[in-house]
Amino acid sequence: MSDERTASVALIRKLAQLAPLEEADRAAIATLPYAIRAVPPGHYLVREGGSSENCCLLVSGYACRHKMTYDGNRQIVSFHVRGDLVDLCHLQLATADHNVQTVTAATVACVPAARLKALARARPMVADALWRDALIDASRFREWMLNVGRRDARSRVAHLICEFAIRAEAAGLGTLELFDMPLTQEQIADATGLTSVHVNRMLRRLGQAGLIARDRQRICILDWNRMRLIAGFDETYLHGSVAAAA
Amino acid sequence: MSDERTASVALIRKLAQLAPLEEADRAAIATLPYAIRAVPPGHYLVREGGSSENCCLLVSGYACRHKMTYDGNRQIVSFHVRGDLVDLCHLQLATADHNVQTVTAATVACVPAARLKALARARPMVADALWRDALIDASRFREWMLNVGRRDARSRVAHLICEFAIRAEAAGLGTLELFDMPLTQEQIADATGLTSVHVNRMLRRLGQAGLIARDRQRICILDWNRMRLIAGFDETYLHGSVAAAA
DNA sequence: CGACAACTTGACGGGCGTCAACCGGAGTGG
DNA sequence: CCACTCCGGTTGACGCCCGTCAAGTTGTCG
Numbered sequence: 001m002s003d004e005r006t007a008s009v010a011l012i013r014k015l016a017q018l019a020p021l022e023e024a025d026r027a028a029i030a031t032l033p034y035a036i037r038a039v040p041p042g043h044y045l046v047r048e049g050g051s052s053e054n055c056c057l058l059v060s061g062y063a064c065r066h067k068m069t070y071d072g073n074r075q076i077v078s079f080h081v082r083g084d085l086v087d088l089c090h091l092q093l094a095t096a097d098h099n100v101q102t103v104t105a106a107t108v109a110c111v112p113a114a115r116l117k118a119l120a121r122a123r124p125m126v127a128d129a130l131w132r133d134a135l136i137d138a139s140r141f142r143e144w145m146l147n148v149g150r151r152d153a154r155s156r157v158a159h160l161i162c163e164f165a166i167r168a169e170a171a172g173l174g175t176l177e178l179f180d181m182p183l184t185q186e187q188i189a190d191a192t193g194l195t196s197v198h199v200n201r202m203l204r205r206l207g208q209a210g211l212i213a214r215d216r217q218r219i220c221i222l223d224w225n226r227m228r229l230i231a232g233f234d235e236t237y238l239h240g241s242v243a244a245a246a
Numbered sequence: 247m248s249d250e251r252t253a254s255v256a257l258i259r260k261l262a263q264l265a266p267l268e269e270a271d272r273a274a275i276a277t278l279p280y281a282i283r284a285v286p287p288g289h290y291l292v293r294e295g296g297s298s299e300n301c302c303l304l305v306s307g308y309a310c311r312h313k314m315t316y317d318g319n320r321q322i323v324s325f326h327v328r329g330d331l332v333d334l335c336h337l338q339l340a341t342a343d344h345n346v347q348t349v350t351a352a353t354v355a356c357v358p359a360a361r362l363k364a365l366a367r368a369r370p371m372v373a374d375a376l377w378r379d380a381l382i383d384a385s386r387f388r389e390w391m392l393n394v395g396r397r398d399a400r401s402r403v404a405h406l407i408c409e410f411a412i413r414a415e416a417a418g419l420g421t422l423e424l425f426d427m428p429l430t431q432e433q434i435a436d437a438t439g440l441t442s443v444h445v446n447r448m449l450r451r452l453g454q455a456g457l458i459a460r461d462r463q464r465i466c467i468l469d470w471n472r473m474r475l476i477a478g479f480d481e482t483y484l485h486g487s488v489a490a491a492a
Numbered sequence: 493c494g495a496c497a498a499c500t501t502g503a504c505g506g507g508c509g510t511c512a513a514c515c516g517g518a519g520t521g522g
Numbered sequence: 523c524c525a526c527t528c529c530g531g532t533t534g535a536c537g538c539c540c541g542t543c544a545a546g547t548t549g550t551c552g
Contacts, residue, residue: 049482065388067388067389067391067392068392069392069396069397069478070478071478073396073397074396075391075392075395075396077387077388077391077392088381089381089384089385091377092374092377092378092381092488093378093381093382093385093485093488094488095482097385097388097389097482097483097485098385098388121370121373124367127367127373128338131337131338131377131380132338132339134377134380134381134384135334135335135338135339135380136339137384138335138380138383138384138387139335139339139343139344141323141384141387141388141391142311142313142323142343142344142387143313143343144391145313145321145323145387145390145391145394146313146314146315146321146323148391148394148395148439149321149394149395149438149439150315150319150320150321150439151315151319192395193394193395193396232315232316232317236295236341236343237343239339239343242338242339242340
């Protein structure tokens with residue numbers, strides 16, 4: 001039951017970042033039923049072509065969304081951290097067009113999609129928050145497309161690291177300078193449209209240039225200014241302070 | 247005023263494809279105020295960093311969304327045809343993170359975002375339709391990311407052509423076999439993460455292989471089966487018949 | 493008929509993929 | 523406690539796909 005508490009709190013925290021919630025909104029969210037599940041790394045939360053009656057809130061751990069070509073090439077289209085709602089598309093679309101898979105061990109809170117949808121209908125601010133979350137996701141996709149389509153390998157890797165820094169900090173998982181990035185180099189490759197070998201070369205170059213330091217999967221950004229420049233990074237696309245604007 | 251009529255009809259038609267509308271929904275949509283504008287090719291409808299109090303419905307013509315890197319490289323992230331709602335993000339996000347620009351001469355119907363948002367709040371089915379539209383956009387972004395990140399040049403170009411065929415047909419602009427694709431090769435390049443020179447090579451190869459025929463910017467797909475195969479094309483991601491499923 | 497944009501084609505080079513070998517740490521079984 | 527395995531990281535050699543550059547052609551609009 002303390003589990004129940006923390007998951008409710010996490011969802012309220014998430015949505016409150018996206019839209020100004022009234023007390024009644026918070027109360028309504030707190031009444032949402034859900035089931036907590038612990039899942040191992042590599043576990044599929046959503047499968048392409050499948051459907052789901054649940055929406056998952058990532059309570060701890062890391063996950064990714066990806067798609068595959070017929071010949072088995074994989075493109076990761078986003079990463080998710082603690083607090084992210086991982087399959088909001090199920091609220092409106094019947095079949096999934098992508099996979100969601102845990103990257104590390106994780107715990108998720110599964111909310112019945114119908115209940116969440118009913119809540120959105122009853123509480124306009126909740127609807128706004130959910131809608132915004134989907135739009136911010138889309139904004140990230142667009143930025144990633146720019147990254148994969150129009151930047152060279154070094155910039156792509158640097159850009160991914162910058163995004164991880166911002167999101168880790170926002171999720172209370174670290175600071176802008178020091179945070180975990182629990183990805184294999186192959187996963188970084190799949191997210192940037194490169195190969196793991198080349199990702200390795202780029203990480204080494206970023207390290208040698210004094211931009212970052214690495215210890216296992218802990219990243220330290222040593223020079224944010226130069227990282228920003230090299231990555232072409234501008235966090236506007238993350239729409240970090242949306243609630244304030246509205 | 248016949249303009250007014252057609253634009254209302256277009257919007258109702260669009261939203262009815264996305265969610266089952268009641269008669270009251272249609273009536274409410276018909277009362278939305280808007281302004282019709284004719285714009286030349288290359289005209290910016292939305293600018294990155296800017297904001298807008300309007301949502302545009304593309305009544306005729308073609309448009310694209312794109313982002314640019316600091317050093318001036320452009321990535322087109324989507325194309326839009328007649329009937330598309332072009333900047334729904336403005337309903338929920340204050341500043342635009344991308345540009346929207348016409349590709350051909352076009353006419354747009356501008357609806358005040360506040361009115362559309364109020365309508366969404368009053369009519370749940372309209373809200374569903376708009377939300378779905380945004381989610382389908384996001385799905386297209388994901389597929390494009392797979393295209394740009396993980397397919398070779400020939401497949402990328404073939405994939406874009408396949409998508410254009412499906413969308414042209416859905417918009418009543420042609421058939422699956424014969425349709426307009428009024429893009430310069432540079433625009434195709436910007437959409438696929440290639441250069442115009444290489445796009446040209448790929449178009450030639452597709453033509454020589456008997457897959458497509460071109461006359462100016464009119465495309466004829468001669469062999470859908472092989473095109474599907476080469477492109478790795480599967481239109482599920484377009485969520486073509488969403489209203490039926492819900 | 494001149495100007496300009498877009499398309500076309502070839503030559504060349506480089507960034508990144510591919511292949512392959514080796515290393516190092518974590519888990520496992522004896 | 524050690525051998526074994528396996529996964530991921532690291533590094534080098536080599537080659538290809540696609541970018542770059544440049545010249546020429548076509549089509550369109552004035």
